[in-house]
Amino acid sequence: xxxxxxxxxxxxxxxxxxxxxxxxxxxxxxxxxxxxxxxxxxxxxxxxxxxxxxxxxxxxxxxxxxxxxxxxxxxxxxxxxxxxxxxxxxxxxxxxxxxxxxxxxxxxxxxxxxx
Amino acid sequence: xxxxxxxxxxxxxxxxxxxxxxxxxxxxxxxxxxxxxxxxxxxxxxxxxxxxxxxxxxxxxxxxxxxxxxxxxxxxxxxxxxxxxxxxxxxxxxxxxxxxxxxxxxxxxxxxxxxx
Numbered sequence: 001x002x003x004x005x006x007x008x009x010x011x012x013x014x015x016x017x018x019x020x021x022x023x024x025x026x027x028x029x030x031x032x033x034x035x036x037x038x039x040x041x042x043x044x045x046x047x048x049x050x051x052x053x054x055x056x057x058x059x060x061x062x063x064x065x066x067x068x069x070x071x072x073x074x075x076x077x078x079x080x081x082x083x084x085x086x087x088x089x090x091x092x093x094x095x096x097x098x099x100x101x102x103x104x105x106x107x108x109x110x111x112x113x114x115x
Numbered sequence: 116x117x118x119x120x121x122x123x124x125x126x127x128x129x130x131x132x133x134x135x136x137x138x139x140x141x142x143x144x145x146x147x148x149x150x151x152x153x154x155x156x157x158x159x160x161x162x163x164x165x166x167x168x169x170x171x172x173x174x175x176x177x178x179x180x181x182x183x184x185x186x187x188x189x190x191x192x193x194x195x196x197x198x199x200x201x202x203x204x205x206x207x208x209x210x211x212x213x214x215x216x217x218x219x220x221x222x223x224x225x226x227x228x229x230x231x
Contacts, residue, residue: 033219040223040224041223042119042206042220042221042222042223042224043160043206043219043221044221045218045219088158090160092160103150103162103165104162104219105162106152106159106160106161108157108158108159109158
């Protein structure tokens with residue numbers, strides 16, 4: 001099974017409320033990523049886990065949190081959603097050590113709408 | 116600053132013809148990796164093809180090939196004998212091999228429509 005799964009596929013949230021998105025993969029990939037994708041924009045890397053080590057981008061450091069309780073699962077947590085968080089959230093994973101040449105396998109995405 | 120730039124927002128071609136999508140990138144690393152991904156109508160993003168910067172030969176996979184022009188920092192995607200199902204958004208991406216080791220930089224994408 002070479003798929004990355006994401007739940008839920010669609011999420012509606014109220015401004016100020018928390019949001020938790022889930023990603024899973026059974027390929028035993030060491031590295032898992034979260035991207036934010038808005039229409040007509042490039043996917044933006046938010047953070048990634050290499051094994052149990054979390055790396056967050058400097059400009060999204062305080063806005064997004066994540067956990068990886070085991071190799072297969074990774075969550076993305078927004079403590080207080082704002083309208084600007086409305087976007088597609090894509091999870092991806094890389095095989096092996098996630099070296100620079102390793103391709104990423106993407107999940108189908110979660111479309112988050114904040115009202 | 117944009118590290119990966121795709122200047123073509125959308126392209127339309129007739130079925131069974133050849134199309135080239137442009138991509139230019141910016142990096143100071145001596146070693147880097149370039150990728151093309153396809154996003155289908157369902158939203159799924161699928162890896163297509165990769166070029167390692169240290170390889171001189173252009174990568175080819177099926178009816179996808181790359182035109183790697185290192186001096187111009189350019190990595191074009193060529194699709195030959197286009198099919199209706201090639202209609203999608205194509206993303207160019209780069210990963211630097213030394214700095215920003217794990218970062219993937221994506222372009223904004225080029226929407227391809229293949230007309231029957």
